[in-house]
Amino acid sequence: MNLGPLEIGLIILAILLLFGYKKLPDASRSLGRSLRIFKGEMKGMKDDDSVGGGVRGKEPAKTTVRGEIVTPAPSTAEADVLAAEAHAAELRAAELRARAEQARTSDRPS
Known part of the structure; x- marks a missing residue:
């Protein structure tokens, strides 16, 4: 499925109509944080598998507080x-x- 400029423009217009231009920066920031956390968790799971037995190496355990990664x-x-x-x-x-x-x-x- 190829998206041309018209389809992309319609998607952007629909997003603007749904969220409004004032909330888009917050929504995109939140989406970026969520993707960053997801990517970090996926990398952590991959590292856990490579270390063996689900035991992390010397990397401290990470937890999330209000969507942000916090390390001890x-x-x-x-x-x-x-x-x-x-x-x-x-x-x-x-x-x-x-x-x-x-x-x-x-x-x-x-």
């Missing part, structure tokens, strides 16, 4: 690594802000 708090070693990465990212951002400010001040006419 990382272990101390993982938290230290994440903190170091966050600190490095903050330093890089500060360096880039300083360069941008320097470029702005040097571009101003005297």
